[in-house]
Amino acid sequence: MSDLLATPTAQSVFGLLILSVLIAIGIWLVSRFRDSSDEDREPASEVLSNFEEMLREGDISPAEFRTIEAVVGDKLNSEAKDS
Incomplete structure (x- = not known):
């Protein structure tokens, strides 16, 4: 398994996967905040x-x-x- 992550391609794919997950979490947080702020108006x-x-x-x-x-x-x- 450690040999698989040693290649630059695998590291790039793993990095993009982590980045995608973080972006998805960010979008979810922003949408929750926007929904609650609309109700407060x-x-x-x-x-x-x-x-x-x-x-x-x-x-x-x-x-x-x-x-x-x-x-x-x-x-x-x-x-x-x-x-």
Whole structure:
């Protein structure tokens, strides 16, 4: 067995196998993280409600709110289309 791994071809194949396994594990970890982070996001309607409250409390200006509303409004429209 040790003679088989002594050849450069066998070492290359073994190295590529290990690299492939590590890449597969990395892809799996990233997909798990992405799935959980999508669940943590608030719907656009709740985000807009939070900014409306900030506007009422004076934390943001009406101009800032209109800018935010335009961006969040686009997301609300895309969420409505997806539903």
